[in-house]
Amino acid sequence: MSKAKIDMIEQEQDKNEKTKNSELKERPVRSKKRSAIKRIVLFLIAAIFAISFLLPTVLTFANSFMSEQEISSNYGVIFNDYTSDSDGKDRTVTYRTKTVNLKLIPDKVVGTQYETVLLKSPDYLMKFWNSVLLTVPIMIFQILIALGAAYSFARFRGRIKELIFFLYLVLMLMPYQVTLVPNYIVNSWLGLLDTRWSIIFPGIFAPFSVYLLTKYMRRIPESVIEAAKLDGANEWKIFWHIALPLCKGPIASVAILVFIDYWNMVEQPLIMMSNSAFHPLSIFLSQINNGEIGLAFAVATIYMVPPILIFLYGEEYLVDGIAYSSSVKG
Amino acid sequence: MTQKKEKTVVLDNEGNEIRYKKKPRTWRERLTAGLFLSPSFFGIMVFFVLPFFVVIYYANIDSIINKEFVGMQNFSDVMHNSSFQEAAKNTATFSLVSVPLAIILSLVMALILEEGIPMKSTFRTFFLSPLMVPVASIVLIWQVLFDYHGVINEAVTLFGGNPIDWFKSDYGQLVVVILFLWKNLGYNMILFMSALSSIPRDVLEVSKLDGASSWKQFWYIKMRYITPSIFFVGIMSLINSFKVFREVYLLTGDYPFGSLYMLQHFMNNTFKSLDYQKLSAAAIIMCVVMMVIIGILFIFEDKVGRDVEG
Numbered sequence: 070m071s072k073a074k075i076d077m078i079e080q081e082q083d084k085n086e087k088t089k090n091s092e093l094k095e096r097p098v099r100s101k102k103r104s105a106i107k108r109i110v111l112f113l114i115a116a117i118f119a120i121s122f123l124l125p126t127v128l129t130f131a132n133s134f135m136s137e138q139e140i141s142s143n144y145g146v147i148f149n150d151y152t153s154d155s156d157g158k159d160r161t162v163t164y165r166t167k168t169v170n171l172k173l174i175p176d177k178v179v180g181t182q183y184e185t186v187l188l189k190s191p192d193y194l195m196k197f198w199n200s201v202l203l204t205v206p207i208m209i210f211q212i213l214i215a216l217g218a219a220y221s222f223a224r225f226r227g228r229i230k231e232l233i234f235f236l237y238l239v240l241m242l243m244p245y246q247v248t249l250v251p252n253y254i255v256n257s258w259l260g261l262l263d264t265r266w267s268i269i270f271p272g273i274f275a276p277f278s279v280y281l282l283t284k285y286m287r288r289i290p291e292s293v294i295e296a297a298k299l300d301g302a303n304e305w306k307i308f309w310h311i312a313l314p315l316c317k318g319p320i321a322s323v324a325i326l327v328f329i330d331y332w333n334m335v336e337q338p339l340i341m342m343s344n345s346a347f348h349p350l351s352i353f354l355s356q357i358n359n360g361e362i363g364l365a366f367a368v369a370t371i372y373m374v375p376p377i378l379i380f381l382y383g384e385e386y387l388v389d390g391i392a393y394s395s396s397v398k399g
Numbered sequence: 400m401t402q403k404k405e406k407t408v409v410l411d412n413e414g415n416e417i418r419y420k421k422k423p424r425t426w427r428e429r430l431t432a433g434l435f436l437s438p439s440f441f442g443i444m445v446f447f448v449l450p451f452f453v454v455i456y457y458a459n460i461d462s463i464i465n466k467e468f469v470g471m472q473n474f475s476d477v478m479h480n481s482s483f484q485e486a487a488k489n490t491a492t493f494s495l496v497s498v499p500l501a502i503i504l505s506l507v508m509a510l511i512l513e514e515g516i517p518m519k520s521t522f523r524t525f526f527l528s529p530l531m532v533p534v535a536s537i538v539l540i541w542q543v544l545f546d547y548h549g550v551i552n553e554a555v556t557l558f559g560g561n562p563i564d565w566f567k568s569d570y571g572q573l574v575v576v577i578l579f580l581w582k583n584l585g586y587n588m589i590l591f592m593s594a595l596s597s598i599p600r601d602v603l604e605v606s607k608l609d610g611a612s613s614w615k616q617f618w619y620i621k622m623r624y625i626t627p628s629i630f631f632v633g634i635m636s637l638i639n640s641f642k643v644f645r646e647v648y649l650l651t652g653d654y655p656f657g658s659l660y661m662l663q664h665f666m667n668n669t670f671k672s673l674d675y676q677k678l679s680a681a682a683i684i685m686c687v688v689m690m691v692i693i694g695i696l697f698i699f700e701d702k703v704g705r706d707v708e709g
Contacts, residue, residue, distance in 0.1 A: 218439035225432035244641035246666035251450030274442025354535035
């Protein structure tokens with residue numbers, strides 16, 4: 070039953086796609102030339118922007134294959150010489166002789182950075198593992214819990230529900246520095262400070278995915294649910310066998326957003342965990358920037374791998390999933 | 400639009416009615432609704448809402464040791480604190496500049512990509528790529544670009560200008576705005592692209608036959624359909640504009656140059672100095688301001704956005 074519904078929706082989308090394409094072909098001939106020029110110009114604009122957006126990613130990747138010496142000769146001016154020319158005048162004098170080199174292609178492609186990171190110092194892998202231990206539970210449980218809440222918000226409505234939903238919205242919009250205070254209080258009460266749980270628990274209950282998923286769940290046609298009810302399905306079955314499969318795309322897209330957000334967390338560990346042994350790589354990475362700049366790019370590239378994998382796997386979901394969202398209130 | 404709602408029936412793309420209002424009828428249903436919500440609600444209560452009452456309590460006492468009730472004293476202290484004022488001003492400026500910019504620019508990019516140019520999906524991926532770069536690497540690259548000896552200054556001197564110490568100048572905010580836009584345009588753009596592609600083709604066709612210029616088509620048709628998305632993008636951008644603190648913090652540390660000193664810095668530093676009264680009062684002030692902003696957004700959306708919702 071639900072499968073058929075999904076198929077139907079997909080067919081509908083295909084049809085939309087097709088009509089769009091045929092519409093493009095059927096444009097009047099006279100404006101064809103003008104629109105072709107216009108399209109080339111727009112293409113170039115888009116290309117320039119798109120490439121400049123991609124550049125930092127490529128840069129990080131490319132620089133990770135340079136030797137540590139090459140990196141420090143390229144960026145040494147910025148990251149090492151602060152002490153020698155701290156007063157402004159000296160800087161202007163030395164400026165022209167020492168320049169920064171932004172290179173996309175290494176002089177020699179070497180794997181020494183990776184060798185150091187992966188084989189010689191276990192520290193990096195430990196931190197990487199810390200990141201996984203924090204991010205993965207948050208992602209999984211935040212979404213599981215949010216799914217229930219979203220289903221409840223989408224299926225049942227009343228004054229109280231609206232009020233609670235507003236509360237979620239307000240919480241979602243709070244900057245971390247505001248929710249940090251209540252979080253910290255509870256963590257110290259429960260004795261969770263300096264453990265991973267001090268980050269995982271508040272993360273699991275963060276209202277962000279509740280909000281997004283509610284918006285998607287409200288799009289599930291009432292008739293589908295009514296039909297299932299007539300077939301004798303209880304609420305749990307409707308949730309599990311109908312709502313969840315229909316929300317596969319949105320779930321994936323929310324999961325990507327949540328993962329990326331927590332994978333890059335900075336404030337939470339610094340505040341909740343004074344023991345740096347538990348710190349994730351995102352914090353460690355920022356400390357490398359100040360010291361071993363020669364390794365920073367390789368570590369960053371390794372750190373980018375999970376988001377990229379998730380992203381490549383789920384990009385279509387990300388795009389589709391978003392397609393359903395429209396208004397603020399959902 | 401002329402006639403105000405007379406019980407609108409909203410249909411999905413298969414013609415089924417989407418029911419927007421439904422009150423639980425039986426106690427059984429109420430119970431189920433509660434059960435589905437309970438894990439999340441419990442967590443929200445324990446970790447966010449209940450401790451917030453403690454925050455309110457903290458904000459009203461003299462100090463942790465001397466638990467004397469001082470009423471609004473802490474609030475007025477914070478309000479008159481010069482670094483709080485500075486931070487509030489900077490944060491407000493940043494959000495007021497960057498959020499509208501993010502909306503407009505991503506809308507423009509979405510319109511360009513929806514124009515039927517080749518390699519659309521490749522570009523879309525490129526635009527989303529900043530999401531994947533670790534924050535620390537972003538910081539690294541921004542340092543390479545905007546440092547005093549960085550690439551941008553090299554270009555500036557090449558064209559005969561004087562190098563600027565970007566992070567320690569009034570341009571500091573500009574650099575952060577660029578960073579924010581670079582990071583968030585892609586996601587916003589996707590939101591707009593999907594809104595644009597859901598505009599019924601026949602509406603656009605008919606308007607073209609009626610001789611509407613592409614500007615008119617944009618303003619009178621496309622704008623109507625994407626208004627709800629504008630609100631959504633606005634909300635997401637607002638959230639993300641607060642998150643840019645991560646990068647600013649890693650780039651410039653606890654006490655950055657004037658224009659980069661944000662409310663988050665203020666909160667962080669107050670937290671570190673263990674001044675819980677000031678911190679709580681500041682948190683409550685921020686909370687109230689956020690609620691006002693959301694309220695305004697809601698009223699605005701009800702006025703503008705609902706006509707075309709569907």
